[in-house]
Amino acid sequence: MAKTRDRGTAQTAGNPSGLPSLPGLNDDIGEAKRLELYRSQVEIRQAEQRAYDLFLQNLVKGTSHLSLGQEAIAAGFAVAMKKGDLTFCTYRGHAHTLARGVPIEKVLGELMQRDNGLMRGKGGSMHLTSEEHGVMGSYAIIGAHLPIACGAALTAQYKGQDFVSVCFFGDGTTNIGAFHEALNFAVIWKLPVIFVCENNLYMEYTPIHEVTAVHNPAGDRASAYGLEKIVIDGNDADVVYREAQKAFAKARAGGGPSLIECLTYRHSGHSRADPAKYRPEGELERWKEKDPIKVYRERLKQFGIRQNVIDDIDKDVLRVVDEATEACKAAPNPPTDIIFTDVYADGGWAWRN
Amino acid sequence: MAELTYRDAVARGIAQEMARDPDVIFFGEDVAKAGGVFKATVGLYEQFGPRRVRDTPISEQAILGAAMGAAMTGLKPIAEIMFSDFIAVCFDFIANEFPKSRYMSNGQTKCPLVVRTGNGAGSRFGAQHSQSVENWCMMIPGLKVVAPSTPLDVIGLLAAAVRDPDPVIFFEHKSLYAVKGEVPDGEILDTLGTAKIVRPGKDCTILALALMVPRALEAAKRLKEQHGIDCEVIDVRSLVPLDTQTILGSVARTHRVFTVEENPRLCGWGAEIASIIADEAFYDLDGPIVRITTPHIPLPAADILEDMVLPTVDRIAETVRRSLSA
CATH class of the missing domain: 3.40.50.970 (Thiamin diphosphate (ThDP)-binding fold, Pyr/PP domains)
Structure with a gap:
């Protein structure tokens, strides 16, 4: 049964109240996972807000694309993942990278282009990669990483390994050819891959509905590839987590790919260069009412988690972000000799003898 | 075998x-x-x-x-x-x-x-x-x-x-x-980044790739038989890594270089090699480096037209002969 709803409304599937059907601490998610989901969202939020502040201080260089308002998706999937599962991000990939446990200092260091950065300044904000955490790269050419995730899933299938590849992308990606090639490929080879569309309603500056033939950019394409139409509330980490678990179970059981459209909204512009003045008046405010962190604080309270536990998480994350910020400010620039390393597998850049 | x-x-x-x-x-x-x-x-x-x-x-x-x-x-x-x-x-x-x-x-x-x-x-x-x-x-x-x-x-x-x-x-x-x-029978393993001198010679070096290698060899044979010109032919084989040592070593012996390239002229592989030779072996040269390429056009379909634009044995031989006698 397809799960759909109108564009721009974000409520729990099948439950208009937004409340989980099972009150108390002993529902299917449980307190420990809920606190994990909350902390992950707060880490992403605070790290990205800090990145924005550091940009205003001219300490974050280059471009950056924030996921403020979209944290529930990265957190919900990451908490549902097992060690060994692989994440493929876009240039808007800070959230998915942090959610896999990559230290905030490493991410901020890369954004600040310091030697302590995740890739020592060689990749930048749009290419965060930490293979030891299963973060197999952030891809800045729209669509490219969907086929790449298929290839990783092929390895799992070929070698009989049970890891799943998860590929996050925006609504705009559904209009590029690689999206369609990858979906067809994944289905015909029944690959253990999950395609996660974060529909934040804007391609970059243009509303997605103005440039897309269908109402749900990913969900309405699913049937073309024999997939179930899945459109969920991307601002509710519980909803995301539950849907992710289903998709992982399907993939690990040999059931092939899933395509999941998560409805959400980015609080900031497309990139740091975008003040997002194209948004209709009041839209941002309406979505801030559905801010995933606000939603989740309420959820925790409903499940009887004490305010001081929530506050302690906030404070602890702030401490980590503060410490990371200071460490990055104190970190040196990368040494210039790394300009010529790792072009080829021998570690160097020689193209001739 | x-x-x-x-x-x-x-x-x-x-x-x-x-x-x-x-x-x-x-x-x-x-x-x-x-x-x-x-x-x-x-x-x-x-x-x-x-x-x-x-x-x-x-x-x-x-x-x-x-x-x-x-x-x-x-x-x-x-x-x-x-x-x-x-x-x-x-x-x-x-x-x-x-x-x-x-x-x-x-x-x-x-x-x-x-x-x-x-x-x-x-x-x-x-x-x-x-x-x-x-x-x-x-x-x-x-x-x-x-x-x-x-x-x-x-x-x-x-x-x-x-x-x-x-x-x-x-x-x-x-x-x-x-x-x-x-x-030969059995396992065969070569090395990337190595060019091969497929015909030794002393009067000039002809650098060629893929289909242009047999054509360069045929032209070299004809030049020797008809004009007594002794061409060294190098099959470049690997563009990256590029075996510049084999190429520069040959230039140092023959003092003249021709590239035979199937690609349209602009930015063909021979242009990069010509630039390396000009930078590093200029004083080994007795004359200009000459690139023999397909003209800078899309390829026509008709056999009679396609045959006219790719470097042919005739064009290679004639270009080398004229350049060396100039």
Whole structure:
């Protein structure tokens, strides 16, 4: 049964109240996972807000694309993942990278282009990669990483390994050819891959509905590839987590790919260069009412988690972000000799003898 | 020792590597059950089965993307792009993804894969199925680029490409598929980044690649027989890494250089080599470096027209003769 709803409304599937059907601490998610989901969202939020502040201080260089308002998706999937599962991000990939446990200092260091950065300044904000955490790269050419995730899933299938590849992308990606090639490929080879569309309603500056033939950019394409139409509330980490678990179970059981459209909204512009003045008046405010962190604080309270536990998480994350910020400010620039390393597998850049 | 076609050498090279390493897989359009549109992969599906030899949809981005994802996670894929002209529809992977992931990730990401592709003219297919596009790949840091001219080199360089830890674009020339050559029995393994002096000579150096190698050799034979000009012919074989030592060593002996390039003139591989020679061996030269190329035009389909624009034995011989007598 397809799960759909109108564009721009974000409520729990099948439950208009937004409340989980099972009150108390002993529902299917449980307190420990809920606190994990909350902390992950707060880490992403605070790290990205800090990145924005550091940009205003001219300490974050280059471009950056924030996921403020979209944290529930990265957190919900990451908490549902097992060690060994692989994440493929876009240039808007800070959230998915942090959610896999990559230290905030490493991410901020890369954004600040310091030697302590995740890739020592060689990749930048749009290419965060930490293979030891299963973060197999952030891809800045729209669509490219969907086929790449298929290839990783092929390895799992070929070698009989049970890891799943998860590929996050925006609504705009559904209009590029690689999206369609990858979906067809994944289905015909029944690959253990999950395609996660974060529909934040804007391609970059243009509303997605103005440039897309269908109402749900990913969900309405699913049937073309024999997939179930899945459109969920991307601002509710519980909803995301539950849907992710289903998709992982399907993939690990040999059931092939899933395509999941998560409805959400980015609080900031497309990139740091975008003040997002194209948004209709009041839209941002309406979505801030559905801010995933606000939603989740309420959820925790409903499940009887004490305010001081929530506050302690906030404070602890702030401490980590503060410490990371200071460490990055104190970190040196990368040494210039790394300009010529790792072009080829021998570690160097020689193209001739 | 057996006589093998260039076409059969492709299948033998792939089979050799698939038999050696279970992580080698092979996929592309019509490559498995049909044995490839050029019949260069006949028998592989039967020998290695549907898990390892796979037909794909007409989805060049998915083919190369999947190859990359597989390579990043422990397999050694060989992917086929049927005609090299189609590289244009999946160029993102060749230009942006394969060659930059290791660098951008500060050495974390590996990409050991081979893209095999049918390159070059001579089949009268017109401007979109006949191009020599090795220079499209040569210009990108992070790739390796190979173009063999003989069945023996096909096997040896293909084996080297599969075992190489970097992404290798392997250009097979469509007009060489039917050419035969002697190939020894047993495992064959060559070395990337090595040019080969295929005819020693003392009067000039002719640098050639792929289909232009047999033409340069025929021209050299004619120049010797008819004009007493003794040409050294070098099969460049590998554009990246480039064996500049073999090339510069030859220039130091012969003092004159000609390139024979099938690509349209601008930014052809010979231009880069000419620039290296001008930089590093200028005082070894007794005359200008001369590039013999296809004119800077799209390729026409008609046989009589296509034959006029590719460098021919006549044009090579005449250009060398005139230049050396000037």
